[in-house]
Structure formats: C-alpha cells, structure tokens
Amino acid sequence: MQQIARSVALAFNNLPRPHRVMLGSFTVLTFAVAVWRPYVYHPESSPTPIVKTIELHQNEIRSLLPEASEPIDQTMPDEVEDIPQDELDDKTANEAGVHEYVVSTGDTLSSILNQYGIDMGDITQLASADKELRNLKIGQQISWTLTPEGDLQRLTWEMSRRETRTYDRTASGFKMSSELQKGDWVNAVLNGTVGASFVSSAKQAGLTSAEIGAVIKAMQWQMDFRKLKKGDEFSVLMSREMLDGKREQSQLLGVRLRSAGKDYYAIRAEDGKFYDRNGTGLAKGFLRFPTSKQFRVSSNFNPRRLNPVTGRIAPHKGVDFAMPQGTPVLAVGDGEVVVAKRSGAAGYYVAVRHGRTYTTRYMHLRKLLVKPGQKVKRGDRIALSGNTGRSTGPHLHYEVWINQQAVNPLTAKLPRTEGLTGSDRRDYLAQVKEVVPQLRFD
Template sequence: MQLRNTAKSALRIQGIPIKHLVALFLALLVILAAALWPGTDTNNAITERQTLVVSPIQDTPITPQIRYRTTTPAESTNANNTRNSTITTADSVELTRSEPQMLLESEEPQRLTDTIQPDTTATTEQQAVTEPTELEVKIAIDQGDTLSTIFDQVEIGQTTMYQILSADEQLLALDILRPGNILTFRKHPETLELDEMELYIHPGNQIIYRRVDADNFEYEEVINQGIWEQEIVAGEIYGSFYVSAIRAGLSKAEIHEINKLLGEQIDFNRQIQAGDRFQIVRNSQYVDDEFTGQTSIEGIRLQQRRNSYTAFLFEDGNYYDSNGESLTRAFRRNPHNQNFRVSSNFNPRRLHPVTGRVSPHNGTDFAMPTGTPIVSIGDGVVTRVENHPFAGRYVEIQHGSTYKTRYLHMHRIDVNRGDSIQRGQRIGLSGSTGRVTGPHLHYELHINGRPVNPMTANLPMATSVPQEQLADFNKRVDELVAIMEVAHEEQFAMRRDESQPGT
C-alpha cells in the first residue's frame, strides 16, 4: 500500500496527469509523421489539377494572349532579341505573343478581350512628342463647304480668316468655292501662324494670299494662259436641243450662251425639230495637257431644212450673224441714271494706304447717297448675290461669255441669282454696306475674266460691224464656216453608214 502511495506521490510531484502525458505523446507522433511524410502525392495532386486546366494544349493550340504597349525605337530593337515574336505597327504598338503559362486551380483563365488594354494615355503622350505639327495642309473643296468651316477644320482662327477676306475684297475669289478647288495652308515653322494660303481654281489660275504683317495679307494672282485649242462640236437634234447638245459634249453654260445668242431668231422650245443639225466651233484651254474647264465659243450654226442661224465672235468681243448684224444688244456706260462724281478711279497699281504695297482698285467708285437706283449696263444673267464682310451686299451679272459686271456696297438688292436681266433694269439701291468711309457705289467691269476700266473699255455700242472692219469680219466668217462644213459632211457620212444593213 505504501509503495502505491509513494508512486502516486511521485507522479503528482511532476504535476502532470497521466492522461495528459498520453495525449502529448500522441501529438508528437503525429507531428513527426507529418514532417517525415513524402510530398509525392501532394505534388501529383497539384499536377493533376494543373493538367485539367491546360490539357487542351495536346489537341488545339492555346490562343496567344495579345497586349498593347508603346515602345521607343530602342525598345523595338531589343524586343527582336527576346523569345517573344513581335509585330510592330505604324503606331509603334506591338502585338506580342506570350509563352503559355501554367494556371493554378484558384486562377481563372483570362479572356482574349480582357487582355487588350491599350494604354491610351501613354499613346497620346507619345504622339504629342513624336508627331510634328503639319506645316502644310491641303483641303479639296467639297459640295457645301464654306470658308469658315474649312478654317475651323485646319485650326486657324477667324481673325486670320477675316484678314484674308480683307485682302480678297478686290477679287472676291473666296466668295464662291466650287468642288474641285483646292485650298493649301502653309504655316510658319516656329510661330505656327498662317504664312500664306493658296486657292487653286484650275491649272491656269491660282491665287496666293501672303502675310505682310501681324494684321494684313496681300494677294498674288497667278495666271497661266497655257494653250487654247480649237475644237468642233457637232450634233443632230433628237428630242430637245438641250439633251442633244449635252450628248454632243457641250456644257450647260455653253448651251445657255447659244440660247441667248440665237434666242431672238429662233424659239428653241417650239421651232426646233428632229433632224436639225448644229455645229459649234470653240476654243478650250489646256495647261500642261490638262483641261482647265475654260472655253470660248467662236462660231455657232444651227441648220434646219429651210433656214440657217449663225453667230460669230469678232475681235471686238461681240457676236454678229453672217451678215455682220450685232447679236449683242448695246451696253450703256454708267450703272445709274444721273450724273454722279467719280470719287475713286480704276487703278491696278494703287498702293495700299497701310502696307504701302500694290493693292489694285479694280473698279470705279461713284459718290452717291444711299438709296440711289442702280441699273444693269446690259442684258445678262445674275450669277451672284452675296453679302461680303468688306464688299458689303453686291450683285454680279454675266453678260454673255465675254462681259461681267459687279455692283458693290449696295443698301438693297432687288434681284436673285439666276434672274435674266435687261439693259437698264433696276437691280437695287446704292448704300454703304461693308467696309466703307461713306455711301457710294463700287462698279466693276470684267472682259474675258480680267478687270478693266469701265469708263474707257471698248463696249458694244454699235448695232453692226463697222464698215472699215467688214472685210476682216467676212474673212473670219469664211474660216469658221469652212470648219463647220467639214463637220457637216461627217454628219452626213455617219447617217449614210447607219442606214446601211449590218451597221
């Protein structure tokens, strides 16, 4: 009994119950077994899980991941030496094929679209550094374009636009921009301000507006006469004259001119018949073998069974029939019915009061009070009704193919574009619109596209060719008729061929 009591006392001296010692011993065995247990099974389990994710690599190739990044030239060179195959685009954006990577079970495969995340901020900054500002920009005029929208497109301020419009006041070339015209803007390489602007009208006519100082531009008109080639246009009328003329190769403007010249002799709506023939001799302008679109009608002949109607252009710029009788009604010298003082004469060499450079005055100014009636100097068609910031309200009238008049700074305009105008007809009232120092009329006369002095120009005042020039006129008519006869014989030959079987 004492021995049992003594042993029990010894264990109690340790202070640890037996059942606790047993539990501690078992825990040590478990820890030791875990530490010494081989890891082959665990690795195999992980490998098995990985194989479940990437197993398609045995059957179908993994779609390569694509990522964008901007690079410098040096980085692109180094990239060629890496394991990745890289395709560099023009924007220095690389499409990189990454090596397949093993994915853990906890990771989800990324979709292709999720990996395309271009760094737009870096790209924009890179472009701002590497792309130089364009110093020359060309804009081809399209239908509906205006000068204001074009200046906004090339990021040039409206102040500069008005400076150019001020220089263009004497030409008014920028008021009507047509499809096919080209505007070229050239900027200073340091200040990036507009140095000059070029208007390309056609190969024979360009206008350059150059900066003089911070506030002013001047213009230079570049004229290239090129070569004028004589052509014959012939046709036979089936249906209307208009459709037949278009089919033969005449333009709408040329058809309008023919109607006007022969309109007092024949009614094109009622008297034209199927089988009537026409021959037109015209000059066409070419510059470096390129057609400019500019033509001039030299002779017209419309042949019916019993009658023949003709018009021939003489050296004085007027049209006459084969007998020398004028087809152009006489012009008047002044565009008003009273005697007004000329306040500023036509002067192609006038110096600009600010810049001191040549700034032509292409018309004659009449000092007259606002509200004075303005009349057309001859028959014609209204081609422009505009409101210019410097020329003010103005009207342009085309008198045949040779003459054109302009009336500027008007207070009111009584006609519309496309209206037919008679000599002496009122077209509006004078005023002081635009940039003026007082009320007046600025009146211009253009002959064959060039401004001339309207007070001294040779205008058609007579009703027939002067007697002393009649011989020269008849010689000119014989030359044009000979050309028309060649075309006339070819028309008959074509008709005979078409009537033969099998043709």
C-alpha cells in the first residue's frame, strides 16, 4: 500500500503545476461532497414527522406561475371567451355541442382527438372497445360530444353510408353499438336565387340547416356568404338517404354559385374534401406559428387545467409564447379581423376569422395594427406583442378554434394548399364530368 502511495505521489509531483492545482481542487471537492450530510433537527419530544405541505395565500400563487403566462388563479371573463357569431353559424338543437371531423391523410384516432385535448385514457378505452378504430380511412367522418367537465361522452364513427358505430361512455369504459342504414340513396338538385339572405333562400329551396352548413363550409374559401347580393344564384347536388319516404341523412356532392356574373364550384372527392373543377384544393394554407421565428412555450394548451385555489377546472385554451414586447404578431392565414380592441383580462387582443371553420385569437398585445372588418393575408402584421391585461410577464397568448371549439395550436391539423394528383385526380375529373352538368340554374 505504501509503495502504491509513493508511486501516486511521484506521478502527481511530475505533473505540470496547473494540472496539479486542478487535480487537487477536484479531489478536495469530491471528498467534501462525499462526506457532507445536512443537519436536520428532529425534536425528540415530537413523534410526528415534520409537516410536508406548505399552504399558500391566494395572492402568493402568482409568483409561482410559469414566467410569462396568465395567472391561473383567475379566469378570463365571458366577453373574451365569446367568438363573434352570425346567422351563418346557427346550428340546430341536435347539432349544438357536436364536434365533427373528416379523416384525412395521416390521421389516427389518437392524433384527431388529442388536438382537442381529449384525455389519452379515453382514447385508449375507445380503441379497446373496438380495435377497428385503429384503421380509420380517408373520407370517413367522426363526431363526438363532451361532458361539462370536458371528458368524452359519446363518439360516432360513420364507417360508410351503410354503417355507423356509436361509442357511449359507461362506468367501465365505452360501449359500442352499430346501426345499419337500410334506406336508398337518391340524388337531388336544389337551386334558387338569393333574396334577403343566402340562409333564408336556401331553406326556401328545400335545404335543411345541416345541408346549408355543409354548403357554406365547402365554399368558405371562395365566397363570403354575407356579401352575396340579391339575384345571385346557387345550385346544390345532394345525395339523400330515403327510408319509408322520409329523409334520414344526406351528403353534399357538389355546389355551384354564381355571384356578380362569375361561377364558383366545389366538388366533393373520395377523400371527403372539396376541390375546384381542376382538382385544385380550395383551402388556404396556414402558418403553424404567429411569429416569424419560434419562441419558448411558457404555458401549454390544457383544457383540464385546475385552479389551485378552488380546485375547479380553469381551461387554458391556447398556448403562451414568452417573447420580448414589440415582437411583430402575424396572421397565420387569410381571413377577416372580427375583433381588435382592449379587454380587461386579455389586454389588447385580435381575433381573425378564416373562412367559416377556423378562428385564431391573439392576446396581451401592446399595439393593434388592424381594425374590425379588415381583410388580412397570411403573414400580415396584425399587432405587436406586449404584456397587457392579466399577465405574469411579456408573452403572446395564441388560440386556434375549429368549428367553435378550441384546439391545441401546436398539434391541430391546419389547412394547407393542396391538390389531387395521379390516379386520384383522374378519378376526380371523371366525377366532375358527371356532377357539373347537373348543377344547372333553372
């Protein structure tokens, strides 16, 4: 042992002086960490452990929140939560609270529901109730309703025109039921002329509220239905299922609208999306982020966030990006500004409507660069970021809403400019040749 010690000492002394200093300091530090133990005082007279919980006053919680976010001990007022609506947004009683989604390329049950903040446990239970849910096909439609607490209550899967499966929440999971449609599908062309409004004129032509909504969504990127004028014409091709003389359900196949002497078309493809007569997609592409560069996420989308004081759900319906004040905020897509004002909780904020399906909101701004009613293009500057309203630091609160439902801006499936190619386009053009001649104005 002594010989080993002498060898080590000799090797140490032969090292250059800077190396000896560094190695010696490291050795002392390592020894100190190894032998150090914190002294904890345990009174012998107290058999109970030291208290492990710390109670905070409500006014102390603010300091523990993520930097640059909204204080979660306070909620946004109703005036901020409300997105401006109009006649075209009206839903029938059985449609209220129902969220719909058409399956597209790359979608899975998990990716679809997760962007709406639905709990992964519910998604797993659904997949266990029916393993075929793992094989969704392009063009199929799913719809669902939520409980007041935001949990999944019921999911409906339209596998085909003939079969619909429904999954209802039970105490032990989800129970599946299947319904086979026995009616005959019949095509019907309905046309008319715009009078007081498109909605009232379409109802006079024989379209239901749900069918009118389908037409508006199909044409939303080409036409602002509020701007249609008296005398404009429309022709709609619907496929309707008839059973014992009654209409059970319907599907929009194509629409033609003539406004100011110009014709606009939207034809349904096999993937459930609508394209023009050449197979070009109608949707306008979106930016993923509302700034020219990415910033740190200081608070994530969380529809089940709990208020630490009350224990009640206080949803965070968007994403907070920590950024310096004065950072340019961009419109993520083409649209119309529907709100640009100051509100107590949101500070200065802007809401932009994109077509009839999407709405984006931008809060805690320092300066507004747009006005209500103004048209904006993707990438346009609409504001400068700030720290106004209820805010714990400079940041941008950003929300994306689809069909009046808040979704996760970081994972939501956003519109993109696309078109059909190859055999899909050939099949579609053959379909166009059958549909367009039927879209006549009487």
